[in-house]
Amino acid sequence: MSTINTGNNLPCESPKDGESASLKSFEGGCVSIIVFGASGDLAKKKTFPALFNLFRQGFLPGSQVQIFGYARTPLTDEGLRDRLRGYLKPAKSDLSKDPSSVVKAFLDLITYVHGNYDTEEGYLKLEQSIVEHEELKSGEEGPTKRLFYLALPPSVYPAVSQMIKKCCMNKRGWTRVVVEKPFGKDLASSEELSGQLGQLFTEEQIYRIDHYLGKEIVQNLLVMRFANRFFLPLWNRDNIDNVQIVFKEDFGTEGRGGYFDEYGIIRDIIQNHLLQVLCLVAMEKPVSLSPEHIRDEKVKVLRAIEPIKDDEVVLGQYDGYLNDPTVPKGSTTPTFATIVLRIHNERWDGVPFIMKAGKALDSRKAEIRVQFKDVPGDIYRCQKQGRNEFVMRLQPSEAMYMKLTVKQPGLEMSATQSELDLSYRQRYQDIVIPEAYERLLLDTIRGDQQHFVRRDELRAAWEIFTPLLHRIDRGEFKSLIYPEGSRGPPEADQLTERVGYVRTHGYIWIPPSLKAEL
Structure with missing residues (x-):
């Protein structure tokens, strides 16, 4: 029987009857993916297209995933979706379907929250929105998972991380925080940034991404x-x-x-x-x-x-x-x-x-x-x-x-x-x-x-x-x-x-x- 690598070095059986190849990744509740800096270049050119490609291949089942964009830019849900639409490219394998329907199904998963990075108000709105979707997809007591992606300059990592810790930590499952390079400009600034993040999250919760x-x-x-x-x-x-x-x-x-x-x-x-x-x-x-x-x-x-x-x-x-x-x-x-x-x-x-x-x-x-x-x-x-x-x-x-x-x-x-x-x-x-x-x-x-x-x-x-x-x-x-x-x-x-x-x-x-x- 063919196998699929699930990333933990233990093969799982191939999916059957159209079953998503990612089910094991979503056992135990829904996943909320929150993209900070959602209106910026990195998010629209890299982060959201990557999420879209995972979605169209079945690795982000819509029944178990909700995506949130957060930024200071005043936008509506539809406003963010319009900004992203041109960067989402269906693959050749999608052409047998209606390509626009694949894009629309993904964009429908995205909710936008407008707020500052250093004050509580926006984060409280974000928390409320996340909780509503978690209850919808996992029930009031089911397990949930939260992934925070900081598509932001490193200078605002400490403020955003403090607000996540204060207002948006998951109480029913794991919380993971992805931070983009550069991680400082030298040893001292890197250690300062690492120390600030280390006071808020465990090393198991921090994912320092180097796309190479x-x-x-x-x-x-x-x-x-x-x-x-x-x-x-x-x-x-x-x-x-x-x-x-x-x-x-x-x-x-x-x-x-x-x-x-x-x-x-x-x-x-x-x-x-x-x-x-x-x-x-x-x-x-x-x-x-x-x-x-x-x-x-x-x-x-x-x-x-x-x-x-x-x-x-x-x-x-x-x-x-x-x-x-x-x-x-x-x-x-x-x-x-x-x-x-x-x-x-x-x-x-x-x-x-x-x-x-x-x-x-x-x-x-x-x-x-x-x-x-x-x-x-x-x-x-x-x-x-x-x-x-x-x-x-x-x-x-x-x-x-x-x-x-x-x-x-x-x-x-x-x-x-x-x-x-x-x-x-x-x-x-x-x-x-x-x-x-x-x-x-x-x-x-x-x-x-x-x-x-x-x-x-x-x-x-x-x-x-x-x-x-x-x-x-x-x-x-x-x-x-x-x-x-x-x-x-x-x-x-x-x-x-x-x-x-x-x-x-x-x-x-x-x-x-x-x-x-x-």
Whole structure:
């Protein structure tokens, strides 16, 4: 019998007779999902579309779920629904039905409450509205569940959390609070925010969301590493020369420079997204698939990372950054960074982990590139062809492929580079890869914290980067200007070459979907 993963690592039986695949997630009462900042960009572009996709796939049964939007903007229920309608896209599988009816059924679940974030009045109205729906769906004494999603700036987390604690805590079941990054700007501000939330909620109630942990390829990392025999003996300093974790965008701030300039590329991307990926690449095998056992191993990796060396940092700023009217004049905030991290333990001693992130570069992609050492005693003299690499492409065109040297077809004995390729669009044509927010919201409802950031994990991450960030803020590191559409400052390539990365020239991986078009 086929199984469905419910997020707690124990399979459940497939649903029968049209039964929703999510019934086990909703045993024991209805679920109320409350989205704070409901009128903002994050909510309408990410949170509500993710909830809609879960709904249309049967993971949020309308008979057991009610969704509430809360914000300061004066709107009616229908006003919020009108704002969201254009962002809810039915899938191809919905086209056999009336697509508009699927959207309408979801929007009918949404109730809007208008109120301030720092006064009780709005929260009391919200509490009354939640209770009314809970009694309607679970009766006056049945169990209930409440998920509060803070699609808000971190500056208002403390005020909103205090009001939730005071006015809206669930008395008949669990309460869970999802908070979005950034979690502070350095170690001190992060610890202050964590302390404020920790006084109000237990660690089991707090879900710090990093959407990179919900990406399909990132979620495949542990399966690839620990379920395949041929990776186990190779995944160490004896065989791997270096690891690159790369995030590239081919566009700049595009009017969002005010927000970005406050944080910069290291806080925005490297300290959270890429560092989370590094932990999964480098961690030891956990005792079990329990979320706490996995997060324990991630923390061990973070605590083994050595202080960052000055000569293993290159910062850059693209030449059009200051032309963005939302960017402060004369800003020195980096839009590009290449940083080498080194893990001081038995498995990784001597292996550089190269973290690279930037805006306005030559391409858009995020990937993990594991480069193996040269073949000893290479009788084919193939080093000029490039090294073996295992690449996991996170976005776009999700894929995993192995670069290796093979014989060029023909009568001559000449070698060339090729790949063993698992491209998701080709291999899984009938499967829709879920968005990260869909997966993480469902995990929250199921109570699976594996893909969320624990407090000690957050602290360890900030301890690595805070000294460097403070020095950058004081102007002790200079951002090098690089042209838009380039690879970034040439000094970054020089750094990666110096620490051991060997770039393959003349070889480009092309996703099979693009090959077909060509």
